[in-house]
Amino acid sequence: MASLTSHAHKAADNPWLERLTRAGLVGYGVLHLLFAWLVLRIAFGGAPADGDQSGALHALAAKPFGSALIVILVIGLTAMVVWQIFEASIGHRGERGRHRVYERLASAGRAAFYTYLAWTGIKVLRGKNKSTADLQEEASQDLMVSSGGRLTVAVIGVLVAAIGAGLAVYGLTRKFEKHLMTSRMTAQVRDLIRRLGEIGYTAKGAAYGTAGVLLVMAAVTYDSDKARGLDAALRAMAAQTYGTWMLVITAVGIAAYGLFSVVQARYRKV
Template sequence: MNQNIKTVAYIGYTAKGVVYALTGILALMTAFDLGGQKAGKLQIIEFLENQAFGKIILALLGVGLACYAFWRFMQSLNDPEGIGNDAKGIVKRISFFISGAVYLALGMYAIIEIFQEQGRSGSKMPIEEQSGKYLLIAIGIGLAIKSVYQFIKAIKGDFLNKFNFGTISSSKKKSIIKNLGYLGLIARGIVVGIISYFLIRAGMDLSSSNTIKGTKEAFSFLEQSTSGPWLFALVSIGLLSYGIYMFAMAKYRSFDD
């Protein structure tokens, strides 16, 4: 595989890691009353925009997320690692394309924010048309499948096959990467599962006007559960772990040329 494509993928994994790590950190701070906020991907961009050198940070993040999107599109359309055209391979390649589209939109949002006034927030979108609500059900079902897939990946542990552990001499470092992956995938599965529930419920409630709910609302849902802030804190730690796991991917990920 071309080294330039690998470099683009590494940059993309780093940018994705930044988004998830910040999501976990801010949520964890909220869980223990240390400030912070319940934030989804859009809120993370708005948070970064309000920091020192926010515009520069957003530009770098936007480019990084675009790189990740490009890598996902490459996996989907060019299949550089030979995933294949059987049923399983096609499903994976379609999911890569969808992932690429999502992160390309997020990267574009980060770039657009550079030229917009600060203080705007657009985490919720009203859904009024019945056709739109049927679409929500379809997306919700897709996310439910993705949620289950995250748990399956964690149970099977095959996500570890993407690492070149031969280049890591420390057994402790290997163990840390494995545990970060397990925690991250489980936490991601929980959050995606809750979001899918929100979308399906919004789509089925055709008589009312609903809003699209994302990670921020999923955190609130967890916080209000019977386990309260502890489950919220555990999932926050899990998302932080997933972010660090993405950083490990950026450094140690191997490619099937």
């Protein structure tokens, strides 16, 4: 077992995996910047694409060299999946006890999410136009045929809302700093990445929290239109009296997270 763990650590320390992972973090940040741009378009009534990550990828695919950029992004995301699988299996260096278990579970969740994003990118490259929001709505429609299915949708909504709350707390308490090589930063960079992380994680948390609440409402009211994930959350914001400003603030926050991801690519412990 010790030998197997040793081999796993050596594989995790592969320099090419580190380079691809850091490139993936940059791509992940760019994806969030595109997402923020879509949120702004929704705010001002000009976004035909869905307001989620798949909508951002579809918008990118329509640009010159967009497909090539998505290929690079998928490669980087795949490296991030491998990295997080290693983190989930062998743990974070220096973590002990309950914190070690929590970090392993968090890494497993990140690996699943990065896999979903990579697969979404592959589907966009293959020309499949059905968005994640459409798939979520269809799945919710199928589930809500029975009372047990509606309960399942409600439970998923509660979990999504809890993830949103967790992201916000993670940002506000600056837990992200323990994964960064802060000793290599100048005071100015450390202050910048701290502010970007606080704002970015809080904005993402608020968006996911709203999406989770809407999923619960979809189950209660039997309205699958509310079960479209982030797209439904953003369009629900747009329908409010101060919806435009709410979306502008959300877009700024998501853009902050995108910039945080780009900056942390250099300083993340990989």
